Amino acid sequence: MTETVMDLPPAARAGTGEEFRRYAREALQAVAREVGWTTRPAVGSGDGYDRERRRELDQRLADLGWAGIAVPQAYGGAGRTLAEQAVFAKEAAALGLSTPYNRVALGIVVPALLLFGTEAQKVRLLPAALGSREIWCQGFSETEAGSDLANLRTAARLDGDTWRISGRKVWTTMASEADRCLVLARTEAGSARHRGITALLVPMHQKGVTVRPITQINGDRDFAELELDDAVCASHEVLGALGGGWNVAMTALSYERSLHLLQRQLRLGLMASELQASVKWSDLAEAGERMLDIITSIRGLSRSVESQLGTLERGGLVGVEANASKIVWSETYQALARLGLDLALAGRGGDVQCWTQEYLSSLATSIYAGTNEIQRSIVAERGMGLPR
Secondary structure (H helix, E strand, O other): OOOOHHHOOOHHHOOOHHHHHHHHHHHHHHHHHHHOOOOOOOOOOOOOOOHHHHHHHHHHHHHOOOOOOOOOHHHOOOOOOHHHHHHHHHHHHHOOOOOOOOHHHHHHHHHHHHHHOOHHHHHHHHHHHHOOOOOEEEEOOOOOOOOOHHHOOOEEEEEOOEEEEEEEEOOOOOOOOOOEEEEEEEOOOOOOOOOOEEEEEEEOOOOOEEEEEEOOOOOOOOEEEEEEEEEEEEOOOEEOOOOEHHHHHHHHHHHHOOOOHHHHHHHHHHHHHHHHHHOOOOOOHHHHHHHHHHHHHHHHHHHHHHHHHHHHHOOOOOOHHHHHHHHHHHHHHHHHHHHHHHHHHOOOOOOHHHHHHHHHHHHHHHOOOOOHHHHHHHHHHHHOOOOO
């Protein structure tokens, strides 16, 4: 008999091992049926697929105790392990749910809040973020700074009990839908590079915030330019220490390139499996070699992500392996999308429109979250000890 959502325990009481996996699968399937979610092939079903229904699905999972699998129960999570979060993510990916709706919050902001937030901030902000009832964006990148985040110019000054923030951010994911933004700003006049930067928790729905969506080459409008013109937030809305924003940012980006990458890597594996199944490879030697290279990269990336989750589980922070993983993921995605499009255009399998969408979407991945050129420099200097 098919279980309904009312028959299932919350994640906190869902057993261990295979029992937890079974309950996770059943909870996801039951909620998907309840909200009318339709599972489609991974190819062509990226972040923009059925977004509003995905948000409803995530909210319903939170109501049933199946959000924030590894977040403590005191803050609205299930208090499980990161390994169990990975199990849940794999079951979600099988239903076409690789990327959560509130992905910036869950992949970046929530880990930063857990590590640097005050108790009051955690209690107030985490449950709403986990349940996709407050959407977050991340205000880091700036036009003038390029890939050099330490060159940011957005400034904040304290006016009584209020921070007043002015500057311009760009490539801000989900800014058009966000309720709050994690903003990096200079709070120390005359400071340079990594010093004098503070992480601020800024409400988006106010007079001093203007969002200008950016239309991408694939037609999506996920990114936006964010203008802060005397925008305000309360003086206590500082994440971490005053002037400690660089540490918050580097930790957040570490999670973005490891924990957040888990969902991306799972979808990549599903896309590769779909391509394998749709093509007759026996007379495609050169394409077969390209496919083999892609499969090898995906398997290596999977092992790397598992290792990084283990490091985080033990209370450590992921180092340059996260930077290396971002390079491997983006370049493997680009290689897979190009191969799929080549084969579809040649009439050898796959849908041309879907693979065109994937190819266009893949082009930005070696630029956002830190360009691959910058990531290689970080790996070389900090991981291998090579000179600048």
